[in-house]
Amino acid sequence: AQSVTQLDSQVPVFEEAPVELRCNYSSSVSVYLFWYVQYPNQGLQLLLKYLSGSTLVESINGFEAEFNKSQTSFHLRKPSVHISDTAEYFCAVMPNNAGNMLTFGGGTRLMVKP
Amino acid sequence: DAGVTQSPTHLIKTRGQQVTLRCSPISGHKSVSWYQQVLGQGPQFIFQYYEKEERGRGNFPDRFSARQFPNYSSELNVNALLLGDSALYLCASSASVAPGANVLTFGAGSRLTVL
Secondary structure, eight states: OEEEEESOSEEEEETTOOEEEOEEEEESSOEEEEEEEEOTTOOEEEEEEEOSSOSEEEOTTSOEEEEETTTTEEEEEESSOOGGGOEEEEEEEEESSSOOOOEEOOOEEEEEEO | OOOOEEEOSEEEEOTTOOEEEEEEOOTTOOEEEEEEEOTTSOOEEEEEEETTEEEEEOSOOTTEEEEEOTTSOEEEEEOSOOGGGOEEEEEEEESOSOTTTSOOEEOOOEEEEEO
């Protein structure tokens, strides 16, 4: 079984400041890791994923996440946030040996203030 | 190209009633999964179907059931609704169920309110 813990339920930050959203996971098997973003009244959109290879993965809109196997973490970072980044962010894991079901964390609400 | 489409977008039911939610996957995708997202929480896995067969089931009571049709669309049924069933129900599709590269694409969801 897998579990995902997002350590901060809310993260307020000023526009153009850096931000880190923390994610830790627990699993008895190796996993793939994902970050999804949910804007108000919308479904989930894939932000980035780690499947294999380089432990640092990037999205097209400036976010990056680093897989740390020893600390079982997959923290999401952005060096400079915009108002439009205000949303709910979900970290998720998928076991690499059976099916493509996702286990999600509880989410982190990123609130970017002007 | 159309993404994952879900209907209805919003609905209100009373306790004890039954509800059916519908999902059409992305063209060419053969797998549909259902997730429940209670307000303020992360989504929880309910069911996965692939080629019309159930491939996985989460920790939900038997009041929840689903099926997949020959055109790969899917329905989620919930019987004897409880207040706690109020949630956003998300449908996701993928080309297959192999882990990793078969990333799930989510629809906008059906928001169910049980009074």
